[in-house]
Amino acid sequence: MTLVSLSFEVHQPIRLKKNFFWDGYMNRQVVPDLWKYYFDDPENQRIFERVSDKCYLPANRAILEGIKKLQGSNRSFKVSYSFSGVFLEECQRYRPDVLDSFVDLVQTGMVEVLDQTYYHSLASLYDDSQEYIEQIKMHRELIWDIFALRPTTFENTELIYSDKIAQIADRMGYKAIFTEGVVADPNYVYRPPNTKIALLLRNYQLTDDIGFRFSSHNWEEYPLTADKYASWLARTPGKCINIFCDYETFGEHQWIDTGIFDFIRSLPNQVLRYENLQFATPCEVAGTIPPERELSIESFVSWADLERNTSCWLGNALQHACFIQQKRLQAPARESRDPDLLAIWRTLGLSDHLYYIFTHGGGPAEVHNYFSPYGSPYDAAVTYFAVLSDFHCRLKEKTHLADSPFRFATGIDQFTGDSAWTLMGLEAILDKIPLPSLEYHNANGDYALWAEKSLGDSALAEKLAGLQKLKGERLRKGLLRAVADSLATEVI
Numbered sequence: 001m002t003l004v005s006l007s008f009e010v011h012q013p014i015r016l017k018k019n020f021f022w023d024g025y026m027n028r029q030v031v032p033d034l035w036k037y038y039f040d041d042p043e044n045q046r047i048f049e050r051v052s053d054k055c056y057l058p059a060n061r062a063i064l065e066g067i068k069k070l071q072g073s074n075r076s077f078k079v080s081y082s083f084s085g086v087f088l089e090e091c092q093r094y095r096p097d098v099l100d101s102f103v104d105l106v107q108t109g110m111v112e113v114l115d116q117t118y119y120h121s122l123a124s125l126y127d128d129s130q131e132y133i134e135q136i137k138m139h140r141e142l143i144w145d146i147f148a149l150r151p152t153t154f155e156n157t158e159l160i161y162s163d164k165i166a167q168i169a170d171r172m173g174y175k176a177i178f179t180e181g182v183v184a185d186p187n188y189v190y191r192p193p194n195t196k197i198a199l200l201l202r203n204y205q206l207t208d209d210i211g212f213r214f215s216s217h218n219w220e221e222y223p224l225t226a227d228k229y230a231s232w233l234a235r236t237p238g239k240c241i242n243i244f245c246d247y248e249t250f251g252e253h254q255w256i257d258t259g260i261f262d263f264i265r266s267l268p269n270q271v272l273r274y275e276n277l278q279f280a281t282p283c284e285v286a287g288t289i290p291p292e293r294e295l296s297i298e299s300f301v302s303w304a305d306l307e308r309n310t311s312c313w314l315g316n317a318l319q320h321a322c323f324i325q326q327k328r329l330q331a332p333a334r335e336s337r338d339p340d341l342l343a344i345w346r347t348l349g350l351s352d353h354l355y356y357i358f359t360h361g362g363g364p365a366e367v368h369n370y371f372s373p374y375g376s377p378y379d380a381a382v383t384y385f386a387v388l389s390d391f392h393c394r395l396k397e398k399t400h401l402a403d404s405p406f407r408f409a410t411g412i413d414q415f416t417g418d419s420a421w422t423l424m425g426l427e428a429i430l431d432k433i434p435l436p437s438l439e440y441h442n443a444n445g446d447y448a449l450w451a452e453k454s455l456g457d458s459a460l461a462e463k464l465a466g467l468q469k470l471k472g473e474r475l476r477k478g479l480l481r482a483v484a485d486s487l488a489t490e491v492i
Helices: 034-038 041-070 085-094 096-106 130-147 163-171 204-211 226-235 260-271 282-288 317-328 330-335 339-347 351-355 362-371 377-399 423-430 435-444 446-455 458-465 472-488
Strands: 002-010 079-083 111-113 176-180 198-202 240-246 277-279 401-409 415-422
Touching: 002 226, 002 282, 034 339, 034 377, 041 085, 041 096, 041 260, 079 085, 079 096, 085 096, 085 130, 096 111, 096 130, 111 282, 163 176, 176 282, 198 240, 198 282, 204 226, 204 240, 226 260, 226 277, 240 282, 260 277, 317 330, 317 351, 317 377, 330 339, 330 377, 330 415, 330 423, 339 377, 351 362, 351 377, 377 401, 377 423, 401 423, 401 435, 401 446, 415 423, 423 472, 435 446, 435 472, 446 458, 458 472
Parallel strands: 002 079, 002 240, 002 277, 079 111, 176 198
Antiparallel strands: 401 415
Protein backbone atom coordinates (compact mmCIF):
# COMPACT_ATOMS: atom_id res chain seq x y z
CA MET A 1 0.00 0.00 0.00
CA THR A 2 1.33 3.44 -0.99
CA LEU A 3 0.26 6.29 1.30
CA VAL A 4 -0.58 9.56 -0.46
CA SER A 5 -0.37 12.74 1.60
CA LEU A 6 -1.83 15.91 0.14
CA SER A 7 -0.57 19.03 1.94
CA PHE A 8 -1.04 22.74 1.33
CA GLU A 9 0.91 25.78 2.48
CA VAL A 10 -1.39 28.74 3.13
CA HIS A 11 0.24 32.16 3.41
CA GLN A 12 -0.31 35.75 2.35
CA PRO A 13 2.41 38.41 2.65
CA ILE A 14 2.07 41.71 4.52
CA ARG A 15 3.10 44.21 1.86
CA LEU A 16 4.97 47.43 2.55
CA LYS A 17 3.93 50.78 1.10
CA LYS A 18 5.83 50.39 -2.13
CA ASN A 19 6.49 54.13 -2.58
CA PHE A 20 7.60 54.61 1.04
CA PHE A 21 10.94 56.11 0.01
CA TRP A 22 9.89 57.92 -3.16
CA ASP A 23 6.91 59.63 -1.50
CA GLY A 24 9.17 61.03 1.24
CA TYR A 25 7.82 59.05 4.17
CA MET A 26 11.22 58.37 5.78
CA ASN A 27 11.93 59.92 9.19
CA ARG A 28 8.70 61.86 9.52
CA GLN A 29 8.20 63.39 12.94
CA VAL A 30 4.44 62.90 13.27
CA VAL A 31 3.55 59.22 12.91
CA PRO A 32 0.44 58.26 14.90
CA ASP A 33 0.47 54.59 13.82
CA LEU A 34 3.64 52.80 12.70
CA TRP A 35 1.65 49.89 11.23
CA LYS A 36 -0.22 52.19 8.84
CA TYR A 37 2.99 54.12 8.22
CA TYR A 38 4.96 51.08 6.98
CA PHE A 39 2.37 48.59 5.70
CA ASP A 40 -0.13 48.97 2.86
CA ASP A 41 -3.23 47.77 4.69
CA PRO A 42 -5.77 48.71 1.95
CA GLU A 43 -3.76 46.77 -0.65
CA ASN A 44 -3.25 43.81 1.68
CA GLN A 45 -6.99 43.67 2.34
CA ARG A 46 -7.87 44.01 -1.34
CA ILE A 47 -5.63 41.12 -2.36
CA PHE A 48 -6.66 38.96 0.60
CA GLU A 49 -10.34 39.37 -0.25
CA ARG A 50 -9.69 38.63 -3.92
CA VAL A 51 -7.80 35.43 -3.12
CA SER A 52 -10.45 34.47 -0.56
CA ASP A 53 -13.16 34.58 -3.21
CA LYS A 54 -11.09 33.02 -6.00
CA CYS A 55 -9.24 30.39 -3.97
CA TYR A 56 -9.82 29.84 -0.26
CA LEU A 57 -13.60 29.58 -0.14
CA PRO A 58 -14.14 27.55 -3.35
CA ALA A 59 -11.13 25.32 -2.64
CA ASN A 60 -12.35 24.67 0.89
CA ARG A 61 -15.79 23.76 -0.45
CA ALA A 62 -14.22 21.32 -2.93
CA ILE A 63 -12.04 19.70 -0.25
CA LEU A 64 -14.94 19.47 2.20
CA GLU A 65 -17.10 17.88 -0.49
CA GLY A 66 -14.44 15.24 -1.11
CA ILE A 67 -14.06 14.51 2.60
CA LYS A 68 -17.79 14.15 3.19
CA LYS A 69 -18.29 11.85 0.22
CA LEU A 70 -15.80 9.34 1.59
CA GLN A 71 -16.24 9.94 5.32
CA GLY A 72 -16.97 6.75 7.20
CA SER A 73 -15.38 4.49 4.58
CA ASN A 74 -12.22 2.53 5.28
CA ARG A 75 -10.37 4.62 2.69
CA SER A 76 -11.09 8.25 3.54
CA PHE A 77 -9.95 11.44 1.84
CA LYS A 78 -7.47 13.33 4.04
CA VAL A 79 -5.43 16.50 3.62
CA SER A 80 -3.17 18.74 5.71
CA TYR A 81 -2.61 22.48 5.95
CA SER A 82 0.35 24.59 7.04
CA PHE A 83 -0.97 28.09 7.85
CA SER A 84 1.37 30.97 8.57
CA GLY A 85 0.45 32.92 11.67
CA VAL A 86 0.12 36.15 9.70
CA PHE A 87 -2.32 34.45 7.32
CA LEU A 88 -4.56 33.47 10.24
CA GLU A 89 -4.29 37.03 11.58
CA GLU A 90 -5.44 38.36 8.20
CA CYS A 91 -8.36 35.93 8.25
CA GLN A 92 -9.43 37.31 11.60
CA ARG A 93 -8.97 40.90 10.43
CA TYR A 94 -10.42 40.78 6.92
CA ARG A 95 -12.42 37.59 6.33
CA PRO A 96 -13.62 35.64 9.39
CA ASP A 97 -15.76 33.54 7.04
CA VAL A 98 -12.59 32.11 5.49
CA LEU A 99 -11.27 31.14 8.91
CA ASP A 100 -14.63 29.55 9.76
CA SER A 101 -14.43 27.45 6.60
CA PHE A 102 -10.99 26.15 7.60
CA VAL A 103 -12.28 25.37 11.10
CA ASP A 104 -15.13 23.39 9.51
CA LEU A 105 -12.59 21.37 7.54
CA VAL A 106 -10.47 20.62 10.60
CA GLN A 107 -13.52 19.55 12.59
CA THR A 108 -14.17 16.70 10.13
CA GLY A 109 -11.22 14.87 11.71
CA MET A 110 -9.76 14.26 8.25
CA VAL A 111 -7.41 17.26 8.30
CA GLU A 112 -4.01 17.58 9.93
CA VAL A 113 -2.70 21.06 10.78
CA LEU A 114 1.08 21.54 10.62
CA ASP A 115 3.22 23.94 12.60
CA GLN A 116 5.59 26.46 11.02
CA THR A 117 7.11 29.83 11.96
CA TYR A 118 4.44 32.35 12.92
CA TYR A 119 5.87 35.02 10.61
CA HIS A 120 6.82 32.76 7.68
CA SER A 121 10.31 34.08 8.35
CA LEU A 122 13.94 33.23 7.76
CA ALA A 123 14.64 33.11 11.50
CA SER A 124 15.94 29.55 11.09
CA LEU A 125 18.93 31.09 9.28
CA TYR A 126 19.95 33.23 12.28
CA ASP A 127 23.05 32.12 14.18
CA ASP A 128 21.08 32.22 17.45
CA SER A 129 17.98 29.98 17.42
CA GLN A 130 16.12 31.87 20.18
CA GLU A 131 13.92 33.93 17.86
CA TYR A 132 13.25 30.94 15.61
CA ILE A 133 12.07 28.82 18.54
CA GLU A 134 9.92 31.66 19.87
CA GLN A 135 8.15 32.06 16.52
CA ILE A 136 7.44 28.32 16.43
CA LYS A 137 6.00 28.48 19.95
CA MET A 138 3.86 31.48 18.97
CA HIS A 139 2.51 29.52 16.02
CA ARG A 140 1.84 26.49 18.21
CA GLU A 141 -0.23 28.57 20.63
CA LEU A 142 -2.19 30.23 17.81
CA ILE A 143 -3.10 26.84 16.33
CA TRP A 144 -4.30 25.73 19.76
CA ASP A 145 -6.37 28.90 20.21
CA ILE A 146 -8.07 28.56 16.81
CA PHE A 147 -8.27 24.82 16.19
CA ALA A 148 -7.68 23.29 19.67
CA LEU A 149 -4.92 21.14 18.14
CA ARG A 150 -1.30 20.42 19.07
CA PRO A 151 0.49 19.75 15.74
CA THR A 152 3.02 16.92 15.60
CA THR A 153 4.35 17.65 12.09
CA PHE A 154 6.56 20.66 11.35
CA GLU A 155 7.20 22.50 8.09
CA ASN A 156 9.75 25.29 8.16
CA THR A 157 9.25 28.34 5.94
CA GLU A 158 9.27 27.24 2.27
CA LEU A 159 10.60 23.83 3.40
CA ILE A 160 13.98 25.34 4.42
CA TYR A 161 15.80 22.48 6.10
CA SER A 162 19.08 21.21 7.52
CA ASP A 163 20.14 18.72 10.18
CA LYS A 164 20.20 21.57 12.71
CA ILE A 165 16.57 22.49 11.94
CA ALA A 166 15.53 18.84 12.29
CA GLN A 167 17.26 18.62 15.66
CA ILE A 168 15.46 21.71 16.94
CA ALA A 169 12.11 20.30 15.79
CA ASP A 170 12.95 16.98 17.45
CA ARG A 171 13.77 18.70 20.76
CA MET A 172 10.49 20.59 20.56
CA GLY A 173 8.58 17.32 20.42
CA TYR A 174 7.56 17.08 16.76
CA LYS A 175 7.23 13.60 15.28
CA ALA A 176 7.75 14.53 11.62
CA ILE A 177 9.31 17.30 9.54
CA PHE A 178 9.10 18.13 5.83
CA THR A 179 11.67 19.18 3.28
CA GLU A 180 12.22 19.11 -0.47
CA GLY A 181 12.64 15.81 -2.28
CA VAL A 182 15.87 16.69 -4.12
CA VAL A 183 17.99 15.21 -1.33
CA ALA A 184 16.91 11.56 -1.79
CA ASP A 185 14.15 9.41 -3.26
CA PRO A 186 11.08 11.32 -2.00
CA ASN A 187 8.85 8.25 -1.78
CA TYR A 188 10.33 6.91 1.45
CA VAL A 189 10.62 8.08 5.06
CA TYR A 190 14.03 8.93 6.51
CA ARG A 191 15.61 9.72 9.88
CA PRO A 192 17.80 12.81 10.47
CA PRO A 193 20.98 12.10 12.46
CA ASN A 194 20.79 12.26 16.27
CA THR A 195 16.99 12.51 16.31
CA LYS A 196 13.87 10.39 16.64
CA ILE A 197 11.91 12.52 14.19
CA ALA A 198 10.68 11.26 10.80
CA LEU A 199 11.87 13.15 7.72
CA LEU A 200 9.25 13.40 4.94
CA LEU A 201 10.24 14.54 1.45
CA ARG A 202 8.05 16.43 -0.98
CA ASN A 203 7.67 14.78 -4.38
CA TYR A 204 8.36 18.00 -6.29
CA GLN A 205 7.83 16.54 -9.76
CA LEU A 206 4.31 15.30 -9.07
CA THR A 207 3.57 18.46 -7.05
CA ASP A 208 4.74 20.78 -9.81
CA ASP A 209 2.58 18.93 -12.32
CA ILE A 210 -0.35 20.52 -10.46
CA GLY A 211 1.22 23.74 -9.24
CA PHE A 212 3.10 24.89 -12.34
CA ARG A 213 2.36 22.73 -15.38
CA PHE A 214 -1.37 22.13 -15.00
CA SER A 215 -2.52 24.85 -17.43
CA SER A 216 0.52 24.89 -19.73
CA HIS A 217 -0.61 24.13 -23.28
CA ASN A 218 3.03 23.50 -24.21
CA TRP A 219 3.32 20.64 -21.74
CA GLU A 220 3.28 17.28 -23.48
CA GLU A 221 0.90 15.90 -20.82
CA TYR A 222 -1.64 18.72 -21.20
CA PRO A 223 -4.47 18.50 -20.28
CA LEU A 224 -3.92 16.95 -16.86
CA THR A 225 -7.01 15.09 -15.67
CA ALA A 226 -7.63 13.51 -12.29
CA ASP A 227 -7.74 9.98 -13.74
CA LYS A 228 -4.42 10.49 -15.57
CA TYR A 229 -2.79 11.91 -12.45
CA ALA A 230 -4.12 9.05 -10.28
CA SER A 231 -2.65 6.54 -12.74
CA TRP A 232 0.75 8.21 -12.32
CA LEU A 233 0.47 7.92 -8.54
CA ALA A 234 -0.48 4.25 -8.83
CA ARG A 235 2.62 3.53 -10.92
CA THR A 236 5.00 5.46 -8.66
CA PRO A 237 7.37 3.12 -6.78
CA GLY A 238 7.99 3.57 -3.08
CA LYS A 239 6.04 3.60 0.17
CA CYS A 240 4.60 7.13 0.19
CA ILE A 241 3.94 10.07 -2.11
CA ASN A 242 3.98 13.51 -0.49
CA ILE A 243 2.26 16.16 -2.61
CA PHE A 244 2.82 19.60 -1.09
CA CYS A 245 1.92 22.84 -2.88
CA ASP A 246 0.75 26.40 -2.29
CA TYR A 247 -2.99 26.39 -1.63
CA GLU A 248 -3.28 29.46 -3.86
CA THR A 249 -2.65 27.04 -6.76
CA PHE A 250 -6.41 26.51 -6.75
CA GLY A 251 -8.18 29.45 -8.34
CA GLU A 252 -5.43 32.07 -7.96
CA HIS A 253 -2.35 30.71 -9.77
CA GLN A 254 -4.42 28.23 -11.80
CA TRP A 255 -7.66 30.04 -12.61
CA ILE A 256 -11.07 28.42 -12.46
CA ASP A 257 -11.31 28.20 -16.26
CA THR A 258 -8.29 25.86 -16.32
CA GLY A 259 -10.44 23.17 -14.73
CA ILE A 260 -8.39 23.09 -11.52
CA PHE A 261 -11.45 22.80 -9.27
CA ASP A 262 -12.88 19.98 -11.36
CA PHE A 263 -9.50 18.29 -10.96
CA ILE A 264 -9.42 18.49 -7.16
CA ARG A 265 -13.06 17.41 -6.87
CA SER A 266 -12.46 14.32 -8.98
CA LEU A 267 -9.08 13.40 -7.54
CA PRO A 268 -10.18 11.51 -4.37
CA ASN A 269 -12.40 9.03 -6.21
CA GLN A 270 -9.90 8.60 -9.02
CA VAL A 271 -7.06 7.86 -6.59
CA LEU A 272 -9.09 5.37 -4.58
CA ARG A 273 -9.93 3.38 -7.72
CA TYR A 274 -6.46 1.89 -7.22
CA GLU A 275 -6.21 -0.70 -4.47
CA ASN A 276 -2.55 0.13 -3.83
CA LEU A 277 -3.26 3.80 -2.97
CA GLN A 278 -4.61 5.30 0.22
CA PHE A 279 -4.77 8.88 1.48
CA ALA A 280 -2.97 9.62 4.75
CA THR A 281 -1.97 12.68 6.75
CA PRO A 282 1.75 13.38 7.21
CA CYS A 283 1.64 12.23 10.85
CA GLU A 284 0.09 8.95 9.69
CA VAL A 285 2.81 8.52 7.07
CA ALA A 286 5.46 9.12 9.73
CA GLY A 287 3.79 6.79 12.20
CA THR A 288 3.14 3.97 9.72
CA ILE A 289 6.25 3.75 7.54
CA PRO A 290 9.58 2.93 9.22
CA PRO A 291 12.57 5.10 8.19
CA GLU A 292 14.43 3.71 5.19
CA ARG A 293 17.76 4.96 6.49
CA GLU A 294 19.47 7.89 8.21
CA LEU A 295 19.75 10.95 5.97
CA SER A 296 22.09 13.82 6.84
CA ILE A 297 21.68 17.25 5.19
CA GLU A 298 24.18 19.77 6.50
CA SER A 299 23.60 22.59 3.99
CA PHE A 300 20.26 24.36 3.72
CA VAL A 301 17.77 23.11 1.16
CA SER A 302 14.30 24.45 0.34
CA TRP A 303 11.59 24.11 -2.28
CA ALA A 304 12.40 27.52 -3.82
CA ASP A 305 13.42 27.99 -7.45
CA LEU A 306 15.65 25.65 -9.45
CA GLU A 307 18.52 25.79 -6.96
CA ARG A 308 16.35 24.44 -4.09
CA ASN A 309 18.40 26.32 -1.49
CA THR A 310 18.26 29.78 0.14
CA SER A 311 19.50 31.75 -2.88
CA CYS A 312 16.02 32.97 -3.76
CA TRP A 313 16.17 35.15 -0.59
CA LEU A 314 19.92 35.58 -0.15
CA GLY A 315 21.31 35.24 -3.68
CA ASN A 316 22.57 38.80 -4.15
CA ALA A 317 24.20 41.62 -2.19
CA LEU A 318 20.98 43.64 -1.91
CA GLN A 319 19.20 40.72 -0.26
CA HIS A 320 22.12 40.08 2.09
CA ALA A 321 22.27 43.76 3.12
CA CYS A 322 18.56 43.86 3.92
CA PHE A 323 18.69 40.52 5.74
CA ILE A 324 21.61 41.68 7.90
CA GLN A 325 19.97 45.03 8.66
CA GLN A 326 16.70 43.40 9.72
CA LYS A 327 18.55 40.89 11.87
CA ARG A 328 20.59 43.66 13.55
CA LEU A 329 17.41 45.26 14.82
CA GLN A 330 16.43 42.17 16.80
CA ALA A 331 18.09 43.22 20.07
CA PRO A 332 16.71 46.79 20.19
CA ALA A 333 13.24 45.56 19.21
CA ARG A 334 13.32 43.01 22.01
CA GLU A 335 14.84 45.38 24.55
CA SER A 336 12.27 48.11 23.77
CA ARG A 337 9.73 46.31 26.03
CA ASP A 338 7.13 47.37 23.47
CA PRO A 339 5.14 44.40 22.08
CA ASP A 340 4.02 46.49 19.12
CA LEU A 341 7.58 47.35 18.08
CA LEU A 342 8.62 43.72 18.42
CA ALA A 343 5.66 42.62 16.28
CA ILE A 344 6.57 45.20 13.62
CA TRP A 345 10.18 43.96 13.60
CA ARG A 346 8.97 40.39 13.19
CA THR A 347 6.60 41.38 10.38
CA LEU A 348 9.56 43.04 8.65
CA GLY A 349 11.18 39.59 8.82
CA LEU A 350 8.65 37.92 6.51
CA SER A 351 10.56 36.03 3.83
CA ASP A 352 8.46 37.72 1.13
CA HIS A 353 10.30 41.05 1.51
CA LEU A 354 13.56 39.43 0.40
CA TYR A 355 11.85 37.25 -2.21
CA TYR A 356 10.88 40.38 -4.16
CA ILE A 357 14.56 41.47 -4.36
CA PHE A 358 15.56 38.47 -6.49
CA THR A 359 17.67 39.67 -9.46
CA HIS A 360 18.55 36.48 -11.33
CA GLY A 361 16.97 35.95 -14.72
CA GLY A 362 15.17 33.12 -16.50
CA GLY A 363 12.10 31.23 -15.42
CA PRO A 364 12.62 31.84 -11.67
CA ALA A 365 12.64 35.62 -12.28
CA GLU A 366 9.26 35.34 -13.98
CA VAL A 367 7.86 33.58 -10.90
CA HIS A 368 9.33 36.18 -8.53
CA ASN A 369 8.00 39.04 -10.65
CA TYR A 370 4.55 37.41 -10.77
CA PHE A 371 4.30 37.58 -6.98
CA SER A 372 6.02 40.94 -6.49
CA PRO A 373 4.01 44.15 -6.02
CA TYR A 374 7.01 46.19 -7.25
CA GLY A 375 8.04 47.25 -10.73
CA SER A 376 11.52 45.79 -10.27
CA PRO A 377 13.62 44.05 -7.60
CA TYR A 378 15.53 47.31 -7.18
CA ASP A 379 12.33 49.14 -6.24
CA ALA A 380 11.68 46.37 -3.72
CA ALA A 381 15.17 46.78 -2.23
CA VAL A 382 14.88 50.57 -1.97
CA THR A 383 11.53 50.31 -0.22
CA TYR A 384 12.53 47.56 2.18
CA PHE A 385 15.82 49.15 3.17
CA ALA A 386 14.14 52.56 3.60
CA VAL A 387 11.58 51.07 5.99
CA LEU A 388 14.28 49.21 7.92
CA SER A 389 16.37 52.37 8.20
CA ASP A 390 13.41 54.40 9.40
CA PHE A 391 12.53 51.72 11.95
CA HIS A 392 16.17 51.65 13.08
CA CYS A 393 16.04 55.39 13.85
CA ARG A 394 12.83 55.02 15.84
CA LEU A 395 14.21 52.10 17.84
CA LYS A 396 17.37 54.10 18.55
CA GLU A 397 15.25 56.96 19.90
CA LYS A 398 13.07 54.65 21.96
CA THR A 399 15.74 52.44 23.50
CA HIS A 400 18.95 54.56 23.54
CA LEU A 401 20.69 52.11 21.20
CA ALA A 402 24.46 51.69 21.58
CA ASP A 403 27.06 51.21 18.88
CA SER A 404 28.16 47.92 20.45
CA PRO A 405 26.70 45.69 23.16
CA PHE A 406 27.63 45.56 26.83
CA ARG A 407 28.58 41.94 27.52
CA PHE A 408 28.46 40.84 31.15
CA ALA A 409 31.22 38.74 32.69
CA THR A 410 32.64 37.81 36.08
CA GLY A 411 36.27 37.93 34.93
CA ILE A 412 38.43 37.97 31.82
CA ASP A 413 36.76 35.73 29.19
CA GLN A 414 34.26 34.55 31.84
CA PHE A 415 31.08 35.75 30.14
CA THR A 416 27.68 35.15 31.72
CA GLY A 417 25.84 35.06 28.37
CA ASP A 418 23.95 38.28 29.16
CA SER A 419 24.34 41.30 26.89
CA ALA A 420 22.57 44.61 26.31
CA TRP A 421 22.49 46.64 23.11
CA THR A 422 20.39 49.43 24.60
CA LEU A 423 20.06 51.42 27.80
CA MET A 424 16.64 49.83 28.29
CA GLY A 425 18.20 46.41 27.90
CA LEU A 426 20.96 47.30 30.35
CA GLU A 427 18.38 48.37 32.92
CA ALA A 428 16.57 45.02 32.64
CA ILE A 429 19.79 43.03 33.12
CA LEU A 430 21.09 45.18 36.00
CA ASP A 431 17.96 44.28 37.93
CA LYS A 432 18.73 40.55 37.88
CA ILE A 433 22.45 39.99 37.20
CA PRO A 434 24.40 38.37 40.09
CA LEU A 435 26.39 40.78 42.25
CA PRO A 436 29.85 39.35 41.36
CA SER A 437 29.33 40.43 37.75
CA LEU A 438 28.01 43.85 38.76
CA GLU A 439 31.01 44.46 41.02
CA TYR A 440 33.54 43.15 38.48
CA HIS A 441 32.45 45.63 35.81
CA ASN A 442 32.10 48.49 38.28
CA ALA A 443 35.63 48.01 39.62
CA ASN A 444 36.97 48.16 36.05
CA GLY A 445 34.95 51.27 35.17
CA ASP A 446 33.23 49.35 32.35
CA TYR A 447 29.81 50.99 32.78
CA ALA A 448 31.14 54.52 32.43
CA LEU A 449 33.35 53.51 29.49
CA TRP A 450 30.42 51.93 27.64
CA ALA A 451 28.18 54.94 28.26
CA GLU A 452 30.88 57.30 26.97
CA LYS A 453 32.25 55.35 24.01
CA SER A 454 29.24 53.34 22.79
CA LEU A 455 26.20 55.32 23.92
CA GLY A 456 27.80 58.74 23.51
CA ASP A 457 26.19 59.83 26.80
CA SER A 458 28.78 61.83 28.75
CA ALA A 459 26.37 62.80 31.51
CA LEU A 460 25.49 59.20 32.22
CA ALA A 461 29.13 58.17 32.05
CA GLU A 462 29.98 60.72 34.73
CA LYS A 463 27.21 59.43 37.00
CA LEU A 464 28.30 55.82 36.55
CA ALA A 465 31.94 56.67 37.23
CA GLY A 466 30.85 58.19 40.54
CA LEU A 467 29.50 54.81 41.70
CA GLN A 468 32.83 52.95 41.60
CA LYS A 469 33.21 52.78 45.38
CA LEU A 470 29.81 51.14 45.89
CA LYS A 471 29.29 47.39 46.32
CA GLY A 472 26.47 44.89 46.83
CA GLU A 473 22.85 45.93 46.55
CA ARG A 474 23.78 49.58 47.07
CA LEU A 475 25.69 49.34 43.81
CA ARG A 476 22.73 47.76 42.01
CA LYS A 477 20.37 50.47 43.23
CA GLY A 478 22.80 53.21 42.25
CA LEU A 479 23.27 51.81 38.76
CA LEU A 480 19.53 51.39 38.24
CA ARG A 481 18.85 54.94 39.46
CA ALA A 482 21.44 56.42 37.09
CA VAL A 483 20.12 54.49 34.11
CA ALA A 484 16.49 55.33 34.94
CA ASP A 485 17.32 59.03 35.19
CA SER A 486 19.06 58.92 31.81
CA LEU A 487 16.11 57.12 30.19
CA ALA A 488 13.71 59.67 31.66
CA THR A 489 15.50 62.44 29.77
CA GLU A 490 15.22 60.59 26.43
CA VAL A 491 12.70 61.82 23.87
CA ILE A 492 10.31 58.87 23.30
